Amino acid sequence: MSWTLYTFAMSHYSEKIRWTLEVANIDYREVRMTPVFHIAPALIMGMRGKTTLPVLKTPRATIQDSSRILLWLEETHAPFTLIPKALSQDIHAVERRFDAIGKDVARALYAASFGQGDAHILKLWTDHATPWQAVFVRQAYGFIRWAFRRKLNITERGAARAHQRITEVIDWLEGQLSEGRTYLVGHQFTAADITAASLLAPIACPRQHPVYGDPVYQQTMVDATAPWRDRRALQWVRSMYDLHRGQFQADSQVRQAA
Ligand SMILES: N[C@@H](CCC(=O)N[C@@H](CS)C(=O)NCC(=O)O)C(=O)O
Structure with a gap:
């Protein structure tokens, strides 16, 4: 298992990606972080000057932000059944x-x-x-x-x-x-x-x-x-x-x- 999802247990944006990975049957481990102590790792992993979770780390890329993670999954795991191509625009809206x-x-x-x-x-x-x-x-x-x-x-x-x-x-x-x-x-x-x-x-x-x-x-x-x-x-x-x-x-x- 080489994918890691950095989350807060109570974060609804983290839940969005946790749920997505599970329905997509993607094997991952979750690291639940503690407020304040997430700041440095999120800045370093995200490299976008932002401190938010979730962050998804895979051997190919590290992606911060739930909507960027969904776009990445859509591109790299095509056809991604949770975002069928024909419905993609409506889903993102x-x-x-x-x-x-x-x-x-x-x-x-x-x-x-x-x-x-x-x-x-x-x-x-x-x-x-x-x-x-x-x-x-x-x-x-x-x-x-x-x-x-x-x-x-x-x-x-x-x-x-x-x-x-x-x-x-x-x-x-x-x-x-x-x-x-x-x-x-x-x-x-x-x-x-x-x-x-x-x-x-x-x-x-x-x-x-x-x-x-x-x-x-x-x-x-x-x-x-x-x-x-x-x-x-x-x-x-x-x-x-x-x-x-x-x-x-x-x-x-x-x-x-x-
Ligand atoms: N647009 C971001 C928003 C994520 C977000 O706001 N996460 C909150 C937790 S629900 C967070 O990490 N807050 C801590 C911080 O901003 O340092 C996404 O979709 O991932």
């Missing part, structure tokens, strides 16, 4: 629509849970840390939270805008589903469905997901997810998980980032 609300989803969830949900957030941020990384994150939690607020623009106004943008995309998704479709592009499960379901999974809380399916996470995010979690679009997300998600790698198979 759906992908762009949902990618665009990824930061809003994070903004809305953190805005509602920073403060009362700190204990669980701290747990999520240290679940895959080495002992000394965990000590550092615990000690620096107040500062890291402040930096997150600044980076994601977590203000009352920022959260209200995020709420509006998420609602618009959920309305759009329900418009598509009202035409009686199961899948967003064509008549088959594609990367469009994976992207939409992954990006909304932190709100839909599918039971299969190790982070979002955890009752403690669901309780921590109960106020943040309340406006949308019972909507038809979120039920559709859960149905995509039921129909197509399959197994997650056990924690013991996931290497800790040193």
Whole structure:
């Protein structure tokens, strides 16, 4: 196995690629990273001046950014069944629509849970840390939270805008589903469905997901997810998980980032 996917366990963009690789039956190992300690490796591996995960490392290339990873898979693994050539443009259009609300989803969830949900957030941020990384994150939690607020623009106004943008995309998704479709592009499960379901999974809380399916996470995010979690679009997300998600790698198979 020579492919490695660098992720955060709770990242919805990481989930998009994790799910894609699994449906495409591509063998890989996952390295779940710890916030702050991801910065240097992401900068070095990505070589784009960016610190985001996921990053996919293969013997042929190292690719940062979920949409660039999908494009690379489409090119190098043609015909890539999750992005049939004839549907490619439509699939990428759906992908762009949902990618665009990824930061809003994070903004809305953190805005509602920073403060009362700190204990669980701290747990999520240290679940895959080495002992000394965990000590550092615990000690620096107040500062890291402040930096997150600044980076994601977590203000009352920022959260209200995020709420509006998420609602618009959920309305759009329900418009598509009202035409009686199961899948967003064509008549088959594609990367469009994976992207939409992954990006909304932190709100839909599918039971299969190790982070979002955890009752403690669901309780921590109960106020943040309340406006949308019972909507038809979120039920559709859960149905995509039921129909197509399959197994997650056990924690013991996931290497800790040193
Ligand atoms: N456009 C990027 C966005 C990825 C992204 O925002 N990842 C977040 C986690 S959900 C991240 O790595 N944040 C940490 C950072 O920016 O340093 C993609 O599609 O991969």
